[in-house]
Amino acid sequence: MSIEEQRDEQKNVKAFTRGLHVLAAMNELQSPTVGAICRATDLPKATVIRLLQTLVAEGYVDDTADGGGYRVAPKARELSRALVGRTDLAQITQPILDELCTRLKWPSEFLSRDGNALVIEASNREKAPIQLKLFERRSFPLIGSSVGLAFLAAMPEDARDALIDELTATHNVADTREWSAEAVRDLVAVTRNRGYALWDLTTLTPGMRALAIAVVQGGRPIGTLSLLHFADYVPDAVITGRLVPELRAAGARILTALEQQG
8 A cells, every 4th residue: 555545544534533523422412503513522613514514415414404503313323223232221221111101102211321421221212102203312411401400410519510510611511502500500409409300402393392300329310211292282280290200200110120130
């Protein structure tokens, strides 16, 4: 192989790696703009734009309806089809979610922490009678999502404050808003007082909302349970009177199953 060919190969590998970094960042962000992706990846704006154009052309990324951002497209699922097997936590939570699905009808999922994000371990989204196949995201940031708020609210105070300071300082958040540590702590305080988190998913479709509670073991959250619904069809009385108690009961069953396993 000539020196020129070696340079071309290295250039292609570097571009491929950068493209994967962009996809990974988008999986943690909610319809991010070019600027948000630049901050998350530390890549130059021109490079991000070029990579996004390529990913859009190949079908792995879509423009948002308003043209203000981007989101991962369904085709990106093909990249993970080679993954086999499920974690022990996923095997434990899946039947509990399936049982929850038969009662509540709305899709729900269990997520665990992976770095600065929460990733879906198990979901009944495909089995729920009410289908909300509106996005393909499997990862959600700790700041800017219902599951993130629920998780932060359940953390010990010192660890939570340190993490919030780190995330807001590095702009590792869900959208383009300039989150301050104080603003995040205010939302966490509301979540703690209420006992659950709510987050509007207006970038996906009008009226869509996510409800989340933390599953806590030994004083620390091990994950969150989330339920997707439309605000117009689920009034607050149903949330507090039925959905939250059902999610808490499911969380208790998860903890019992973990104890029995181990």
